[in-house]
Each structure stands twice: as structure tokens, then as C-alpha cells.
Amino acid sequence: MLKKQLSILAITLLLTSLSFAQNGMYLAYEFQAKTGSESTIAQLLTTYHNEVGAYKSGGFDVTRFDLNGPDEGTHRVLIYGDMDNFGLENQSTMIGLQFELLQEKLNDHIEKGTRSEGGYLLAENGNGFDGYPYRAEWRLNVSDPATYAASFVKFMNSDEVLSIMNERPLELGSVAGGMTGETHWVYAGFENIIDYMMTMQAIYASDAFMLHQEEASGIFTLMREFTETNLATFK
Template sequence: MKKILLLLIFVFSLTLTNAQEKGYWVCFNVEVDADGAGDFVQSLDNFMNSDTAKQLPFVITLNEILFANEDTSITHQLCFLAQNADAMANWGSGPPPTPEGIILQMNFQKHVDVKQSILGSPLIFDPNGLGLDYFNIWQFGVKDAATYANAFVKFQKDSSKMMKNATFGLHEAIAGSSKGVTHYFAARASNLPEFLKIRENISTSKAAADFFSKTTPISEIIGVFGGRIIKRYNVN
């Protein structure tokens, strides 16, 4: 998987212009060697600021992983979001052979090890979350998706007054997810301290108790990780 897989996108950021359109995202979980991180990020910046990259039909983010368990060796995520299925038509063709694209590919192959590539889609998503830096992602195995989604919508509504500068999102895994993972619960906040304060308020609320009582019998937490967005591209 150590080839550059880029016709690019952003980790959970679909700005849907048409409510009838279903968005999609791809995230690459990668390990970037410390010595080459600066070269890789600089070449990504140079490519994404080129006229060619600005024509890509994706919003793209580079995320730094801050919290992960011993089974997770990833240091970053490179995520791409597409507004609809048509935007994925040329996915996998790689970066164009421009000077910026060639240098990016060289640095990617030299410094980046792809651990996982995941295709997914947002089921319930607040575009306002795209401007928030910190995220926590819970990986779930869900047995009854409809019941879980209904409980999620109610939880989101009931906890909305406690969610200043924060959002919740529910996403489905389509391909490439870890064993048993069917859905992702994404919590976003402006920064880590803000996330922790909001978590303290919500975790002891009736809204949370109701949500857990409805979803615990039909779901299992398989993993969780946290990080922050460090680069955003094509967001305008």
C-alpha cells in the first residue's frame, strides 16, 4: 500500500450543497517517520496550493493523532471528503505528474507507511464541525443501525445546549474498516480542553444515560482514538 493514493479528500467534512446528495469520505491512517515529517508536509502544502490541486473535487485534511492504544501505530490521518458519488469517479489515479505532484509522491513513498485506508459515509453530520480542530473517534460494531441512529439523533438534540463550539457526527463504514467496526461516532470541539469540559457535562447528563441505555445492548466499542486537524485544503 506504499504508493501514493491521492486524488485527495478531508476527514469528516462534507459540505452538502444538496440535501438529496449523499457524501463520502476516505481516510488513510498512516505512520509518518519523524525525520521526514517536515518534508512530507511541505510537499503536501506545495501541491495543495497549486492550481491543479485546487481543481480536485474534495475537501482535504491532514490530522495529527494524539491519543491511540498499543495496537495503533498511526501518527497521522490524510482524509478526503467528496460531496457525492460522482466526485469519486477518478479515485485511485494518483497525483498528476506536475512538479509539485511528483515531489509529493516521492516524499510520500519515502516517509509515509499506509496502515489502513477506509471508505465511509456520514449518516448524521454537522458541517460546522469542519472548523473545529480537536476530534475523538469511537469505533463501534452496531447490530441494529436504525435503532442506533434514532437514539443518536435524540441524544444530539437533548445535549445540544451543552455543545458550545462542539458537534457530534455518526458515520458508516463501507470498506477497509477494522474487524467488527460498522460505524464511527465522531465528537469535535475547538480544542482538547474544551472537549474535556463538554465531556464532563454530558457524560453525567440524562441525555447520555438515555442514549447509553438504548445503544449498549445493540453496540460494542471496538476502539477509540483522538487527534487534531493540522492542515485544511480546498475548504472554500
């Protein structure tokens, strides 16, 4: 199922990318792991990536949902990189066979796939996610993407927010393919749950956030907010 869903997403993104100017793209796959299978799944993915090599850009993250995660999914895979430089550095028939073998092994430890999507990175700040394994995501339904994006970029680049985030990563992205019912997302990285709570308390109390909320009033709906922990990154 993993291979099938990621293949469908790749085709969707290829077809839709012609009308987008963004450089960053991603594929996401959520699944419900069998009880006690997390370490085995991580080991299978580690062995696979040790064999197939590095990515041209971006990488491959495996995360575990934490606060307010989906009802069924327990983990997700995020594959991301530059649109024109996406995927593994070395592509071959042998690597394709290795992926098929990986899929067969993973299926023994996954109850079911629960959700998949693809999309684009629109804006980012900070010094990357290394060192910030605790992640938060806000899923949005935006009716006026241009206005919302302009307001959010102004917000994230404000001196106040830059000072509060202090090199922590902050991203805005859009959903281009999948069955999520959401159009945009905001993603941020933190050292741990305490860092997340304290940082967001300061963000929500900031003048920059209040202004962004006023500017975007009526054109977006917060669909859900959740946190997750990054278990492994392959680059």
C-alpha cells in the same frame, strides 16, 4: 502505497454507493511517518494542493494521532465530500501525473501505510470543524444500524446536547470499505484537549446520553476511542 490504497477504496465506494442514500462520503488512509518528517509531509501536501486547486466539495485533512492512537500509525489523511460532487474541481492527466510525483516524494518520508477505509457520513450537527482542531473519534461495532442511528440522531438533536456542544461539530458515520472490523464511528471537534475533556464530561453526565445508552444497550460495542490534532486542511 498511498495511491494504490486510495484507488482501491474509490472503487469499493463506487460499487457500494448504489445501495446507500447518504450524501457524504470519505476516504481515510493512516500511516506511520518517519521521525522528524511531519513538517516535510505537510509542505509537500501544501505545494501539491496549491498547484492542483480546490475540491468540488468537502476537502482534505491531515491529522496527527494523540491520545490512544493506533499502535503503529502516527498520522492520517481524510478526503471527504458530497458523493455526487467528490474530488478536485479540475481533473486532468497532468494532475494525475502530479499526484504520482507527490506519492514518490511522500514515500521518502513514510515508513509504511497502516490502515485504510472508506465510508459514509450519516448525520451531522454543529458549525463545521473550522476553529476546532482537536478531534475525538469513537469506533463502534453496531449490530442493529437502524435502531442505533435513530437513537443517536435523537441524542445529538436534543436540546441538552445542542446546548453542551454549542456549535461544536458532531457527526455519525458508517464504514463501507476497508479492513477495520468496525461498522460505525462518531466524530467531534473541540478547541483543545481541555475543551474536549470538559465538554465530554458534561455530555456523559447528561440525561440525553443516559437515554441513548439505554436505547442502544446490547446493539453496539465501543471498540476504541482516540483523539487527534488537525495539522492542515485543504479545500
